[in-house]
Structure formats: C-alpha cells, structure tokens
Amino acid sequence: MFLSEVYIYSEPRCRSVDFQELLSYVKGLLPGTRVVLVGPILEEYINDFEDSLRKGVVRQLAESLAQAKVKTLESPVPDGQSVIAGEVAYEQRRLKDRENVVFGLIYDAHILSALYGSLIAATKSRIEHLHIIFTNQLIGTWDMADRRYHARTVLCGSPSIVSLSGITIAPAKEAGFYIARRSAEAFGFAEEEKMEVAAGFAGDCLNLDDPRLTEVAKGYIAQAVAHRLSGDAFCSDPDCRLYNAHRQRELIRAQLDSDSEYCVMHQELFNAQARTNGGQWTSDCM
Amino acid sequence: MPLFHPIDEKDVTRAIVGSFMRQFEEYAESDVIIVGGGPSGLMAGKELASKGVKTLIVERNNYIGGGFWIGGYLMNKLTVRAPAQEVLDELGVPYEEAQEGLFVADGPHACSKLIAAACDAGVKFANMTIFEDVVLREGNRVAGVVINWTPITSLPREITCVDPVAIESKIVIDSTGHDACVLAKLEQRGLAKTVGFGAMWVERSEDLLVEHTGEFMPGLIVTGMAVSTAYGLPRMGPTFGGMLLSGKRGAEVALEKLAEMK
Numbered sequence: 001m002f003l004s005e006v007y008i009y010s011e012p013r014c015r016s017v018d019f020q021e022l023l024s025y026v027k028g029l030l031p032g033t034r035v036v037l038v039g040p041i042l043e044e045y046i047n048d049f050e051d052s053l054r055k056g057v058v059r060q061l062a063e064s065l066a067q068a069k070v071k072t073l074e075s076p077v078p079d080g081q082s083v084i085a086g087e088v089a090y091e092q093r094r095l096k097d098r099e100n101v102v103f104g105l106i107y108d109a110h111i112l113s114a115l116y117g118s119l120i121a122a123t124k125s126r127i128e129h130l131h132i133i134f135t136n137q138l139i140g141t142w143d144m145a146d147r148r149y150h151a152r153t154v155l156c157g158s159p160s161i162v163s164l165s166g167i168t169i170a171p172a173k174e175a176g177f178y179i180a181r182r183s184a185e186a187f188g189f190a191e192e193e194k195m196e197v198a199a200g201f202a203g204d205c206l207n208l209d210d211p212r213l214t215e216v217a218k219g220y221i222a223q224a225v226a227h228r229l230s231g232d233a234f235c236s237d238p239d240c241r242l243y244n245a246h247r248q249r250e251l252i253r254a255q256l257d258s259d260s261e262y263c264v265m266h267q268e269l270f271n272a273q274a275r276t277n278g279g280q281w282t283s284d285c286m
Numbered sequence: 287m288p289l290f291h292p293i294d295e296k297d298v299t300r301a302i303v304g305s306f307m308r309q310f311e312e313y314a315e316s317d318v319i320i321v322g323g324g325p326s327g328l329m330a331g332k333e334l335a336s337k338g339v340k341t342l343i344v345e346r347n348n349y350i351g352g353g354f355w356i357g358g359y360l361m362n363k364l365t366v367r368a369p370a371q372e373v374l375d376e377l378g379v380p381y382e383e384a385q386e387g388l389f390v391a392d393g394p395h396a397c398s399k400l401i402a403a404a405c406d407a408g409v410k411f412a413n414m415t416i417f418e419d420v421v422l423r424e425g426n427r428v429a430g431v432v433i434n435w436t437p438i439t440s441l442p443r444e445i446t447c448v449d450p451v452a453i454e455s456k457i458v459i460d461s462t463g464h465d466a467c468v469l470a471k472l473e474q475r476g477l478a479k480t481v482g483f484g485a486m487w488v489e490r491s492e493d494l495l496v497e498h499t500g501e502f503m504p505g506l507i508v509t510g511m512a513v514s515t516a517y518g519l520p521r522m523g524p525t526f527g528g529m530l531l532s533g534k535r536g537a538e539v540a541l542e543k544l545a546e547m548k
Contacts, residue, residue, distance in 0.1 A: 104490025189358035191525035
C-alpha cells in the first residue's frame with residue numbers, strides 16, 4: 001500500500017504531549033511522505049463555518065458525539081442511539097470551551113471513527129492518505145466473544161484514533177492497584193480516599209500528566225501507519241513498538257525500555273515505504 | 287422562685303402549630319424546592335437562600351445532612367480534594383491537609399456547619415416529609431412536588447390512606463442521591479429517561495458529576511449523586527467534594543433559570 005500523506009490531529013487538552021515532536025518523528029519514520037500537523041479535528045471542522053452557522057454545527061456535532069457514548073459496558077451502542085438533553089449539553093460545553101478538560105466517558109470507537117471520517121474533506125480522504133486523530137476521550141470496542149466493551153488505546157482504520165487517556169487506562173495496571181481500590185470500596189471509603197489508596201500501588205504506570213506520553217504516542221502512530229501499509233497494526237515481538245500491550249508494564253517495555261524501536265520485519269516495512277517515496281522529506285504544519 | 291417562666295401546655299401547642307402553619311402556608315409556594323437534604327441539596331439551598339431566593343428543602347428523614355455526618359467504615363472523618371476545601375473555608379470548618387490537595391475534616395463539625403449555614407441563609411425545611419410525585423404544568427414543566435408525612439410509608443395501608451398535598455415552586459432540584467426519586471417518578475410516568483449507572487472511567491466520575499450538574503428538563507435541576515443516575519456516570523462511594531461543588535453548580539443554574547423567568 002502506498003502512503004503519500006499523513007495527517008496528525010492534535011489534542012491540546014492533553015498538555016503533556018509534544019505534537020511537534022511527533023511530527024518530526026513521523027517525518028523521520030516516513031521520509032518522502034508528506035506529514036501534516038493539524039489542530040483538533042472537531043474544532044478545525046467547526047472553525048471552517050461562518051459564525052452564523054457555527055451554533056447549529058456545534059449542536060449537530062454534540063448530538064452525534066452523545067450518540068456515540070457507551071452507556072453500559074454490557075451492550076453495544078445501537079444505531080441512532082437516543083440521547084437526552086443534558087448529554088448533548090455536556091458535549092456542547094466541551095466543544096465550545098477549549099479549556100474544558102472534564103472527560104472520562106467511553107465512546108464507541110467505530111461510531112466515533114465514522115463521525116470523524118465524515119468531517120474530513122473528500123480531497124484529503126484518498127486511499128493513500130492516513131489520518132491519525134488524537135483524543136483525550138476514552139474509546140472502546142464491542143467484543144462479540146465476551147459481549148462487552150473493552151477500552152482501547154488505538155483504533156486503526158480510516159481515520160485512526162489514538163486515545164491518550166486510553167494509553168493510561170486500557171492496558172491493565174499491576175494487580176495491587178485493583179486490589180487496593182476494591183478494598184477501599186469495600187470499606188466504603190470516599191472517592192478521594194480510594195484514589196489515594198490506589199495511587200500508592202499504581203507503580204510504574206503512565207498517567208495523563210506523564211512527560212513520557214509523547215514517546216509512547218510515537219509507537220501508537222507507528223501502529224496506525226503499519227496497519228495502513230500492511231493491514232496489520234501489531235507485532236508479536238514484545239520489544240517492538242508495534243506490540244499490542246495489554247498491560248502497562250508491557251507497554252512501557254515496548255515503547256520506552258526496548259533497545260531497538262522495531263523488529264527487523266517492521267523496520268523493513270517502514271524502510272520500504274521510504275524507498276517507495278524516494279526518501280524525500282516533505283512536511284507541513286497547518 | 288421557678289427558673290422558667292410559667293406556660294400552659296396549650297400555649298406550647300399553639301406556639302408550635304402557629305409557627306409551623308405560618309411557615310407551611312408561606313412555603314406552599316416557593317421559588318425553589320429542593321428534594322433531599324444531603325450535602326449537595328444543603329449546599330444548593332444555602333447558595334440560593336443567600337441570594338434571597340425563597341428555598342424549601344424537603345427531607346424524608348428527621349435529621350438533615352444525609353451521609354455528610356460520617357465517612358467510610360463509620361469513621362466520622364470526611365475527605366475532600368482541592369478545590370473543595372474552599373467550601374470548607376466558606377463554612378468555617380476546620381480541616382487538616384492530609385497531603386497536597388487532600389483535606390480531612392470532622393464529619394459532625396462539617397455537617398452541622400453546613401446545616402447552620404443553610405439555616406442562616408434562610409433555607410426552610412420540611413423534614414420527616416416524603417416526596418411522592420411532581421406537579422406538572424404546560425409542556426411538562428416541573429412546577430412543584432407532592433408530599434406526605436414520612437411515617438405514612440411505614441404503616442399498614444388500611445390506616446394510611448392519607449392523601450398527600452402539593453406545594454409549588456418555579457424550580458425543583460432533585461438532590462435525592464442515587465435513588466434520584468424525582469427523576470424516577472418522571473421516568474415511571476414516561477416523561478423522562480435516565481441512563482442509569484454507566485460505563486465510564488471511575489476515577490474521573492467526580493469531575494463528570496459536577497460537569498453534568500444542571501437542568502435535566504424544564505423546571506428540574508439535578509445535583510449530587512442523582513446526576514450519576516441521570517446521565518449514566520459511574521456509581522461511586524461518597525465524594526463529598528463533588529457533592530458540595532455539584533450543589534454550588536446546581537444553585538448557579540437555578541439562579542440563571544430564575545433570572546430568565548423574570
């Protein structure tokens with residue numbers, strides 16, 4: 001598969017991620033491919049409309065986002081899910097206020113991906129284009145095998161979504177974290193105390209303020225790229241950045257502690273893409 | 287010489303009945319009725335009454351304060367995370383900083399101060415009073431509540447066929463905790479749909495709860511744990527900082543709505 005352009009959509013609400021560094025990294029990984037850093041996709045879309053139309057656009061987007069919300073882990077989000085006014089109002093507040101960092105809901109990753117995809121102009125949606133959208137929202141996918149949602153770090157597709165909160169939440173923490181939290185719940189501790197107890201056992205886990213998130217995010221961009229180039233985002237080698245980590249310690253090993261970035265096979269995948277494009281660097285920052 | 291002034295029993299009875307009836311008659315029409323006298327309801331009531339809003343809190347128990355008297359495992363210490371300690375400052379509740387951003391206070395001290403602050407601000411209470419139903423107006427606007435004495439619910443039906451009474455208000459606030467009694471009644475009638483407890487990031491639930499506090503349907507504002515039920519936020523243990531800030535947010539929304547009605 002030929003890849004001519006990669007668009008990376010930033011998430012300014014997550015201040016610990018340096019998107020300029022991510023841009024440079026992808027340029028290095030894919031020389032010859034045009035790499036573009038774009039603002040947050042929803043805001044970019046809204047800003048393309050005249051002032052008089054924006055209110056309606058925000059309302060429509062807010063409703064679509066509310067429809068993607070996972071309301072129970074045990075049942076899939078139905079098509080055209082009914083929403084209540086307060087849910088739409090919550091999404092509207094988030095869309096209007098860039099400083100609003102309140103989040104924590106889970107959204108159906110496929111519905112969200114389809115929504116994002118519909119916002120990207122057709123001229124930028126060609127098969128050789130890859131769009132990677134960062135969000136601080138949690139995303140999840142429905143698993144038919146155990147009939148429940150699972151939080152995800154990344155959804156590879158058109159477009160791909162990388163969930164920064166998912167990186168800190170989806171791969172499991174050490175068992176002690178959950179045992180401590182359950183114990184605190186059993187004692188009826190206040191939420192503040194439960195968090196405090198759990199934090200003491202969190203160990204070497206990532207959190208949203210973690211400066212290592214930038215480095216980790218590079219690996220998830222690479223997974224989206226690999227998926228587009230080969231149809232497979234993941235690698236079975238636990239020291240390759242394409243390893244599909246299910247635990248925080250696996251994630252840290254693959255993304256931060258490994259001596260080499262990629263296994264031989266996947267390094268060759270990226271090298272082949274570079275050769276296809278002639279190794280000429282091009283980049284933009286929109 | 288006796289210590290106390292001589293008073294007949296009938297005078298005591300008349301004083302009680304007269305005072306109660308005057309207040310009951312006056313508050314049969316309020317600006318805001320808050321159902322539930324826990325921390326979020328008390329906080330909302332205090333904020334509203336201090337702005338001159340005629341506010342009545344309906345509480346099914348004899349005591350006011352809900353779960354605010356006591357913390358986890360029957361230990362009477364409460365914790366709040368920053369910035370909720372600012373509310374403790376406002377109330378004059380002493381506290382210690384357990385560590386950066388985490389504060390601990392005595393439950394009885396905090397709860398009694400909050401109740402006193404609500405009373406000082408001018409909130410009136412109908413305790414031992416149970417919510418039974420809502421009063422609805424055009425467009426299904428919530429415009430009051432139907433109430434009865436709490437003991438009625440504990441007696442055999444044959445002797446408790448006592449009709450309730452209705453009291454009216456411009457706005458009703460549901461602060462009844464996870465039960466979300468007002469919302470449940472509306473849902474039972476097919477007039478509202480709540481989400482129930484949802485599938486979200488538990489550690490973010492307190493922020494989400496405050497963020498979702500607001501008008502649920504015309505005339506009805508939801509605060510506190512009832513917000514979790516309304517919007518499918520995760521069920522969580524007592525989060526007193528969240529309750530206090532949710533109450534404050536609920537009062538802000540109520541003030542906006544009251545201003546729009548003028």
